[in-house]
Amino acid sequence: MVLAEIEAAEKRIRPYILTTPLVESRELSRLTGGKVLLKLESEQHTGSFKARGSLNKILSLSEREKSQGVITASTGNHALGFARALEIGSANGSVYLPENASQAKIKALEYYDVELLFHGKDSLSAEMHAREQARQQKKVWVSPYNDPKVIGGQGTIGIELMEGCDQLDQVLVTIGGGGLISGIGSWLKSKRPRTRIIGCQPANAPEMTMSLEAGRIIGLDQPMETLSDGSAGGIEEGSITFPICQEVVDDSILVSEEEIAKAIKFMAMTHHKIVEGAAGVAVASLLKHPDRFKDQTVAIIICGSNISFEKFLETVVVN
Secondary structure, three states, rough: OOHHHHHHHHEEEEEEHHOOOOOEOOOHHHHOOEEEEEHHHHHHHHHHHHHHHHHHHOOOOOOHHHOEEEEEEOOOOOHHHHHHHHOOOOEEEEEEOOOOOOHEEEEEEEEEEEEEOOOOOOHHHHHHHHHHHHHOOOEEEEEEOOOOHHHHHHHHHHHHHHHHOOOOOOEEOOOOHHHHHHHHHHHHHOOOOOEEEEEEEOOOOHHHHHHHHHOHHHOOOOOOOOOOOOOOOOOOOOHHHHHHHHOOOOOEEEOHHHHHHHHHHHHHHHHHHOOOHHHHHHHHHHHHHHHHOOOOEEEEEEOOOOOHHHHHHHHOOOO
């Protein structure tokens, strides 16, 4: 099912998305003794990979479904992709965000014709409330990750990775709800089963890692703050991403807030790229364990660039 949806998504969304750069990091390659490639989804429309999945979902809706109205929830990046997708698909919709959503992402959303609503202190609370509102109002619910078409859209990154590199030993992907790694992992495992898929998470928000270890979805009673706000939040019970992650994720790495901050600074100082915390998580994972990737060809998904200027300055100056 996922593979067919990725193939359909590739045809459906290709006219509206960018084939993002896949560039070598000589500094990280030197560190591992191999070849490290950066897949710069930070250069995608709306500043993150989320432009893909939400667009695939919206473009797949019928005119009747679009006329009902569309609702989603997001910490920001999915909301931006969703807002752009509404514009392309000529649909109207609303976005629920947690009350502590990034100001940079909220400001970016103001450039789109989309209704912004706020609920709760974390992404899972906003998501559950928004889904219930969609049910009550009989509007179409667009999950940030728990939807085959959203996963299919994210999986088009896997197609681009294969087109850009003949060999991939390992791929590092930051995990939130699991939509990105489910899409990329499903495609790569079907075509190059020996490629290892590594899930990367903040130690402050390790829900998917904990769930994979336990064999069931686990949530945190008191989630901690993290620089990786784009990946923070729990996993919806019954999410289709969980069993997919059980199949495609070979290993997991957790990184500290200090390590994430240093990775953000590394990307700015070394590659002159501003990346958000979720992207820093994947970079930090390689910096933390370079020996795991010795003499191998590795791709790191740089999943987004949407970080507030104030937080970016604080991060690079303090660290």
